[in-house]
Amino acid sequence: MGRRPCCSKEGVKRGPWTAQEDKLLADYIRDHGEGKWSSVQKQAGLKRCGKSCRLRWLNYLRPNIKRGNITQDEEDLIIRLHKLLGNRWSLIAGRIPGRTDNEIKNYWNTNLCKKPLPNNFVPCRPSEEASSDPQQEQQSKAEDKLSNVPKYNNQNAESESSEGSLSSSATREEEDYSSHDLWMNFYTREMSLSQFLDTDFSNMSNLFAGVIVGGYSSTKPMHDDDVEADFGAQLAAFTDLADEWIM
DNA sequence: AAAGCCGCCAACCGCTCCTCG
DNA sequence: GCGAGGAGCGGTTGGCGGCTT
Numbered sequence: 290m291g292r293r294p295c296c297s298k299e300g301v302k303r304g305p306w307t308a309q310e311d312k313l314l315a316d317y318i319r320d321h322g323e324g325k326w327s328s329v330q331k332q333a334g335l336k337r338c339g340k341s342c343r344l345r346w347l348n349y350l351r352p353n354i355k356r357g358n359i360t361q362d363e364e365d366l367i368i369r370l371h372k373l374l375g376n377r378w379s380l381i382a383g384r385i386p387g388r389t390d391n392e393i394k395n396y397w398n399t400n401l402c403k404k405p406l407p408n409n410f411v412p413c414r415p416s417e418e419a420s421s422d423p424q425q426e427q428q429s430k431a432e433d434k435l436s437n438v439p440k441y442n443n444q445n446a447e448s449e450s451s452e453g454s455l456s457s458s459a460t461r462e463e464e465d466y467s468s469h470d471l472w473m474n475f476y477t478r479e480m481s482l483s484q485f486l487d488t489d490f491s492n493m494s495n496l497f498a499g500v501i502v503g504g505y506s507s508t509k510p511m512h513d514d515d516v517e518a519d520f521g522a523q524l525a526a527f528t529d530l531a532d533e534w535i536m
Numbered sequence: 537a538a539a540g541c542c543g544c545c546a547a548c549c550g551c552t553c554c555t556c557g
Numbered sequence: 558g559c560g561a562g563g564a565g566c567g568g569t570t571g572g573c574g575g576c577t578t
Contacts, residue, residue, distance in 0.1 A: 344547065
């Protein structure tokens with residue numbers, strides 16, 4: 290295949306993990322804690338590279354991991370978060386207690402990617418030509434900015450979920466918000482994060498809403514500098530507010 | 537029964553980001 | 558400021574099991 294192994298050292302084992310290897314890794318992390326992956330190989334007596342150990346721990350051995358059976362609520366949340374964050378699987382996973390980025394990514398690619406989603410939302414990978422499109426480039430910058438949003442810790446995520454408004458049975462606001470109204474309600478805390486994420490952004494016209502809806506869709510107009518400036522300001526405010534979510 | 541196909545998912549790779557000296 | 562090494566992330570691959578022909 291021509292692929293270079295991630296660990297060039299001789300004697301580093303690859304492929305499926307055995308129960309014995311799992312035990313060695315789990316014991317090591319129990320005694321020494323997470324991190325220092327590069328020293329795991331030496332100190333735990335594993336013939337695995339640090340990256341492999343880290344992946345195995347995060348995706349399989351870590352406590353409180355839920356496996357399989359993605360619920361309808363979780364699926365709804367994944368769709369909404371993907372709408373908001375794009376392919377930021379680790380960010381999405383950070384907001385869904387017990388799920389790993391790898392599992393969510395796999396679930397998306399094998400299930401949700403095939404499902405028809407509302408509006409003009411394009412859930413799968415961005416098209417190749419996107420990078421050469423100025424509008425797409427602007428959006429890409431916006432997504433980069435959004436990627437700075439820090440992780441929403443699990444307790445917060447759970448408390449959000451427990452409010453019930455993230456569930457599929459949540460009652461949607463019938464109002465056709467302008468994005469400004471939406472933004473002011475969210476900003477003044479009259480609207481919770483759950484309600485914010487539950488909003489039907491497709492009814493909104495301006496760029497901010499477009500980015501939230503958009504993911505990788507390419508239908509957003511970009512006409513003049515004022516619109517761009519407004520978009521930038523809202524996006525910056527959004528990022529700042531996101532910082533507060535985890536406080 | 538067997539061969540081929542397909543979907544799922546664990547694991548790997550390459551890249552970027554972060555930290556530290 | 559810069560480079561090296563480690564950590565983390567997203568895209569991709571490949572093995573395996575189930576299904577179809």
